């Protein structure tokens with residue numbers, strides 16, 4: 594996280610505090626008198642509704658009350674001085690208005706009332722329906738009907754990483770008798786060559802691109818776009834994995850693990866489990882999260898972002914539940930929040946030692962036992978893979 598962003602986050606915090614106490618500002622006397630009268634009318638009306646229609650349950654009455662409250666909140670919002678809204682949010686709200694009015698394909702199934710959507714989206718920039726696909730390869734799952742989909746977030750310009758994966762663990766479309774599909778997920782960046790990317794996609798049909806800005810701080814958006822794509826473009830797959838582009842992935846061992854009899858087909862999320870991880874509050878850390886974004890001192894149990902595997906019923910549930918979870922920049926911990934909110938938790942893999950992060954050096958025997966390893970460079974991946982695939986015993 595750069596200094597620039599840190600600054601704006603502080604600003605954001607102050608703005609939020611401001612916005613929390615709008616009553617400190619004295620409204621003109623007439624204004625409050627009028628509001629009081631309006632409130633009284635609404636109250637009388639709601640009470641009237643509740644008693645006149647005996648078929649209405651208490652919960653229904655409550656929901657009506659909420660709607661009025663929302664209406665009232667909205668009319669109040671209309672008087673909120675513009676400086677109470679952070680510029681970032683303001684820009685975002687404006688964009689949302691456009692999106693909602695245009696209703697592009699990606700937003701079609703979003704039929705909720707305008708007011709709720711605006712209130713929600715002001716704080717929910719990670720919700721994938723805020724964005725639309727630029728490249729979506731909607732047909733690849735129908736043609737292939739995979740057992741497992743490997744979703745690899747990667748920067749648009751990082752062709753080297755994509756090519757290395759296409760030549761190594763992303764190469765085989767059938768592994769241990771099961772169909773696999775490897776796709777790359779990109780946002781937009783200012784420098785990338787649109788034509789080149791289109792050519793690359795024409796050649797491989799494996800790029801998914803959404804129209805958010807592809808930055809480190811936006812990785813949670815990218816993960817939610819992955820979930821949205823899986824839920825809407827590939828619902829028939831059995832499992833999926835989010836796996837980083839700098840990984841060694843032993844796809845054989847992964848499929849063997851997923852074919853084990855005891856592995857759940859629903860509500861299953863596994864990988865390297867992180868328990869009781871403290872939230873990093875040091876501003877110069879890559880993982881810094883300001884308290885305004887995430888107030889708790891610890892994250893719920895989550896699976897490390899380098900590579901986590903899940904049953905493919907979960908993506909739709911994650912997208913749905915993400916509407917009510919404030920986003921922050923740590924994508925794997927955010928998924929931890931989502932699964933917790935669903936009343937579920939990550940499961941330890943059958944053999945936890947198969948999900949490894951850093952290793953000191955390449956070891957042919959070791960690589961034949963694991964599922965993941967972080968290796969860092971495309972060049973290393975190709976070299977290690979070439980050796981790993983040589984005939985002969987691994988150990």
Ligand SMILES: *[C@@H]1O[C@H](CO)[C@@H](O)[C@H](O)[C@H]1NC(C)=O
Nearest residue numbers: 659660662663664665666712
């Ligand atoms: C309306 O605003 C109040 C605070 O001003 C808040 O407590 C309440 O939840 C809001 N109601 C709705 C329905 O958004």
Ligand SMILES: *[C@@H]1O[C@H](CO)[C@@H](O)[C@H](O)[C@H]1NC(C)=O
Nearest residue numbers: 804805806807808809810811
């Ligand atoms: C994240 O993406 C949004 C949408 O493209 C963009 O407006 C915003 O600046 C990005 N945020 C960061 C921190 O890169």
